[in-house]
Structure formats: structure tokens, C-alpha cells
Amino acid sequence: MRLTDRTDVVLGIDVGTQSAKCVVLDAAGGLRGVGQESYDILTPRPQWIEQDPHVWWAAVVSAVRQAMREAEMTAGRVRGIGVTGQMHGAVLIGEDLEPLRPAIIWMDRRSANLCELILKRVPPDVVLTEAGNRLSPGFAGASIAWLREVEPETLDRARAIIQPKDFIVLRLTGEISSEPSDASATWLYDIRQRRWSETLANACGAPMQALPTPLASTTVVGGLRPTPAFDLGLRPDIPVVAGAGDQAALLLGTGVVEPGRGSITVGTGGQMTVVSARPMIDPQLRLNTFCHAVPGRWYTMGAILNAGVALRWWRDALGGRGATSYHALLAEAAQVPAGAEGLLFLPYLEGERTPYMNPNATGAFVGLTLRHTQAHMTRAVLEGVAFAFKDCLLTLREAGPVPDHFLVGGGGAQGGLWRQILSSTLGVSLQTVEGTEHTATGAAMLAGLGARIFYDLAQAVASVVRYGATETPDPADHALYAAQHARYQALYPALNPAP
DSSP states (O other): OOOOTTTEEEEEEEEOEEEEEEEETTTSEEEEEEEEEOOBBBOOSTTTEEEEEHHHHHHHHHHHHHHHHHHHHOOGGGGEEEEESSSSSSSOOOTTSSSSSSOOTTTOOTHHHHOOOOOOOHHHHIIIIIOOOOOOSSSSHHHHHHHHOOHHHHHHTSSEEEEEHHHHHHHHHHHOOBBBHHHTTTTTTTTTTTOHHHHHHHHHOOGGGGGGOOOOOTTTEOEEEEEEEHHHHHTTTTTEEEEEHHHHHHHTTTTTOOTOOEEEESSSSSEEEESSSSOOOTTOOOOOOEEEEETTOOOEEEEEEEEEHHHHHHHHHOTTTTTTOOHHHHHTTTTSSSSGOOEEEEEBBBBOOOOOOOOOOOOEEESSTTTTTTTHHHHHHHHHHHHHHHHHHHHHHHSSOOOSSEESSSGGGGGGGHHHHHHHHHEEEEEOOOSSOOHHHHHHHHHHTTTSSSHHHHHHHHHHEEEEEEEOHHHHHHHHHHHHHHHHHHHHHHHHOOO
């Protein structure tokens, strides 16, 4: 029976790379409380990036208790728990349901030399039709291949190989689980058939029996056990759903669920995502295509590595936060005409993904003259990131239909100037989504669906997601930026080495 009491709440837990978060979401779609607890990454050797799953759990306990205190909510009102988290990582679970070693997370690069070798073991048509993605270091498949080479005895002891958010579900319920959105980002999963691929698993040396059968994201995996309930300050037996990977949860939390819907995130890096009713796979694998948390939906994503981080680098190069604020920088840049009077900026400060897939790419200012000022250079940074997003847009168009309206979020989207530059560069309208904790909110929405607080997905989106201002392209600026982007694209092959 669906609960109708508007004071009932669900929890959304997000196990991120730098912290765990929890949101308390009520049945009317209101955010009642937020908690967050930070933690570190482990770097035992160069290119090794790991985390201790027990540290995740301790941070989750703190974040849940914080969120419940802020919400001033009694434990008896909680009707469901949903979990999301960082994707791609590998957590090896032993027979005692404890981790066998630290988790290898998405940032890890130890398997870089194995990726091309693994790809040679798999026919190219299988890579396209089943994996749908280029194998990259940090993907669970690549990390498992490294374990097969270096720590085979650990891998052979694994009862299960799961993703970070699945470890929290295990802690909550005592049940091993998986679901399609996270599984599809391991490179061990057939994204079309939504099942583990024996061909891909064999190529990576992954034991098929250790890969849990994926459940739907809203499926109740089990009830909250008494011991973790005590730790969290909650009552036992609260339903816990399977959840979703963080990008799928973010899409849910911003209402991007139907085919043809698109979103842009301007964070440290940036993502441009389109939802489809069939997998939209780029033949050159310059994009990522994963399963959505919604059955019968996929999403295709172009990613850039340098969005907000480029502006932060520029601010710090000018003397740091104490010398120059973002507000002052953007106010100056707003006085400069579109195109920064011919100045261009390549934002490849930490390599680039879509469309170049080149970790060695580097950035540059090009076209400097005595006329150019600090304000021109700031504007060029904003425009350079927008041009990188246009590269994503053009690549997405090669894979399938792309909308002319996107939802936009992330810290970099908070300023109207950057949103207007993006809109005019891309030639699409951009609408903001209110709020900040969209990823954890997406996990809470899944909990609400599993616990029947929300009748269906449409009601969940209508109740939770709230939209803000819309930017539309300026026709004159759009034409100018088209010419500037052509110059921008010509600079990459001239200034950067091949990957």
C-alpha cells in the first residue's frame, strides 16, 4: 500500500570520492535535512588510488545522523533508504561478507598498460555492441585484470565483486546486490541485454560466479538490520533499495529520465548527457554509454576534464582566493565582448576526454596582444570551456539525436554569464535545476519509489524537481562563436601530442 502521510521521509545516501552525503526527503518532495562527512583517498604507490570501505561506512553513519538532526525527524518517520555512489570501482567481498582488500576506485591508473591488451582479446564488434565503451583504467574490468595478474589469490577468494554503493547496501541489509546502472560502468556488462557478459568477463579474468545478478534500481534488497540501525539511529527493517550509480542518480534528481532529455553539468570537470530509448554508441568510443536507473532507458555522455577547475586555476594563478574572487573575475569578464577580441583558450590543463581521449593534452592561451587584459583572459577561459562542451555536442550528434534544450547544473552553472556563453556557443537553451544535492536526492527518489511513497516515476519527478531560470542563445553571439570554435578546433592537432 502506498503511504500518503506527507511527513513520511526517505533517505538518500551518496558514497562519493571525497565524502559521504545523506539527504532527508519528504513525501511532498521537500529536502528536510543534509549531512556530509569527508574522507581521504589512499595512494600506497604511484598511480594506485584506493579507499577503505570501512571508512565509507563510518562516514555514512555520521552523514545520516547529521541529516536526521538537521531535519528534526524521528526515526519512526523513515520509510525507505536509497544508495548511490562513485562508479567504476571494484570492492572484493570475502565469504565473511567483509572486504578482502581496499577498494580500487575510478581514479586508479595502475591498469593502464593492460587496457589495450584486454581490448585485443575481444572482437571489436563485441566491444561496440556489448561493452559500448572504451576500456579505461579505473573501470572495474581493468582493475580485476590487474588483480588477476598481481593478486590472483585475492581474486580467487572473492565471493562477490561489487561497486562502492553496493558495499553500503551490504552493510545495511547483509545482502549482496547489484543493479544495471553501476554494472554497465564496469566493462563486464552487456549494456543492451542488461546482463553480465561472459566474453568481457573472461577477457578481464573476472569470475562470473562473483558477479551478483543485477536487480532493478527500485527493488527492495532487504530490510535494515538491527546493528546498522543502531549505528545510524534508525529503526530496524526499513526497506533498502538497490540504488544507482552516481551519474544515473544525478539524472533522476534533475528529472532527466525520458528519451530525448539532456543535461549539462559544470563542475570541476563537465558532462553532457542525453537519455535515449536505445543505446546511442559512438563508433569511435569517444563517449560513454551506460544503462539508466530507469528500465528501458540508457544515457550517453560526453565528458570534459577541465571545466570549473580551469577557472579555479586561472583565479589561483592571479594570486589565489584572497587576491581575486570569482565574483570579481566574472564581473570583469562580463564587460568584454563575446569572442574576447580574438583571444582563445584551450582548457586541457589535465588532459582531455571527449572527443580526444588524450591524457597528455595540454592547454594554452592563443592570440594574445597588447590589447588583451586580465578580463579578456577570464572571458577566454569561460569561452574555452564552452568550446570543449561544443566538441561534446558535435560528438553526441554523430551518435544519435540530440535535444535543443538542456537542463544545466553544477557550481559553474550558478553564474548567469557562463550559462549565457554556453547557451550561445552550443545554440541550445539551458534551464537551471534548483538545489544542490541532486545525486543523493536521486537515490532518495529511488527509495521513495521502492517504499511506495511515490506512486510512479512521473509523480516523483513532479514532486521533487524544481526548475529555475532559462538562458537562450544570442543569435549574433552564436554566429561569432561558431567561427571562433572552428579556430579552436584547428589548434588542438597543432599544439598537442597524439595520445
